[in-house]
Structure formats: C-alpha cells, structure tokens
Amino acid sequence: MTILATEGLTKRFPRVTALDRLTVSAGTGVTGLVGANGAGKSTLIKIFLGLLPPTEGTATVLGLSPATQALEIRRAVGYMPEHDCLPPDMSATEFTVHMAQMSGLPRSTARERAADTLRHVGLYEERYRPIGGYSTGMKQRVKLAQALVHDPSLVFLDEPTNGLDPQGRDEMLALIRRIGTEFGISVVVTSHLLGELERVCDHVIVIDGGRLLRSSAIGEFTQATQSITVEVEEGQEPLAERLTSAGQRVTVAGRLLMVEAGSPATFDAVRDAVCDLDLNLVRLEQGRHRIEDVFREEVSNV
C-alpha cells in the first residue's frame, strides 16, 4: 500500500530551490528520509501536511491531496516538528491532553489517550511537572507523544534524535521501531545521520539538494558485499601472507583483513590459516555495505 507519493514535486523559495522535480513513493512500515542539512526534508514534510504549497508537481499522503484534503490528512497523520515548540509553563499531561482535544477527541478520551501515550514514550511521574524544566530527551518524548495521541495511521518525525546523547538516541530509535511494529503506525523519519536509520528503517529515501538520489528497501543498501572481514588481535601480516600464498586475494586495512570471497571455501581457508598460525580471531564475517558508503558513492557520482 502506498502511504505517500510525489510526482515532479518542486518547491522554489525566492533564493533557493528546496525540492527539484522529486518523484518518489513509500509504502507502510518505517521509511527513512535522509539528506544533509538543507537537502529539503522538512520542506517535503510540510508539503505533505498541507502547511506549504508546492510550486509545481503533486503530492499525496494516504491517497489524500494536501492541497484539497488537509483536514483529513491532519486527522490521520501525526507530526513531530524538528524545532522546540513546547509551552514551558504547561505540564506534559496538560499539553498532550490539549493536543488530543485539538484533534477532535472529547476531554475524557483525550485524558486517557494522553496518559497511555505518555507512558508508551517513557514519561511517568515527571509528566505532571512543567515542560520548561525537562531535559532535551524528555522534551523530544513530549513532542513524540503529541504526534501519536490521536492514534494516527502515519507519523512524520523530523530529526527526532537531534540534540540527544548516545543513550537517548538509542532509546529514541528503539521507540521509533516499536511505533512501526508494535503500534502498527507507519513512520517517516528524517535524519542527516545516515547510519542510525540503518537500524530502524524498512525503506530509505535519500535526497540531496532537493533531488532524489535513491529510494530503496534497506536490504538493498546494506546488501552483502563479496568480501569477508577478518579481525585478529595481532599477526595480520603473516595471516595475509599465508592467505595470499594459498591463492586468496587479501587487502590489509589496519587491524582488519578484507578477503575476497569467491566461494564458501574462503571461510575454511581463513579458519585454517588462523589455526595454523595460532592467532586470536576476533571477528570473521561477510562484509556489508553501510548506508554511508552507498550515500558517499552516489553523492560523488552526481
């Protein structure tokens, strides 16, 4: 099922073309929207939400047109904006209840939904305190809760890991994955940090300068390469020599050896050589492309 689609979508501001003839689509699940700062990610989300009109082209969300059905879209879609937009004097509970009522829920339902949603995003007793005293991580959770409180079919999360420390980032990414799987809500999540999306997305769309660089399932980004990565505590050079003389093609990269994997027998050859030389094997695995590598290659080809 197609969740969102664009056709020749262009957005020109007076000084810059933020989106340039973008044609792309995404289905259910978690979709990563990746690009450097200024690539056009927030502009694209705002067009999907009906907050900005496109200059040319069309966009649809859940089969609805932002130009004519913005109200229906807001009922079915949640939005976590990038920048801080929270009232410092209100508590998380008051704010989330208010947002639930704004989306049309009666007060008693809004209170129940707000309590459940705040618990899901990991805010407990602190939800009664004013937001002004919250950490960045807690504020990000409140922003996420208000995007989910009306039980949307799709949420747009704009840079949800911004400003978080590594632990906060991991927790937010785990939460995003749960939204996509346990809650069954489709997610579009933006990030300029390519590596982090690898862990949570089913599909990745890469844009650069408002243009589409690539759109594919995560497996295609991280598909197995034809090489085996071997890490040994020490003895890389003798191991490389042994493997080369046994007919393997080997490259040494610091502590790692990259061995071209012609057949499954390559694994046996590495195991035998490590045993013969009595080395400590730390890692032996099929190499995988990382999103960063694919992105770097494609940007340099533009």
Ligand SMILES: Nc1ncnc2c1ncn2[C@@H]1O[C@H](COP(=O)(O)OP(=O)(O)OP(=O)(O)O)[C@@H](O)[C@H]1O
């Ligand atoms: N309202 C606006 N008026 C003028 N230019 C704008 C406006 N909004 C965005 N832009 C410009 O459009 C380009 C794309 O911005 P956008 O915010 O969509 O990028 P982004 O990928 O979300 O990056 P970031 O994460 O830094 O926000 C940038 O050059 C930005 O300066």
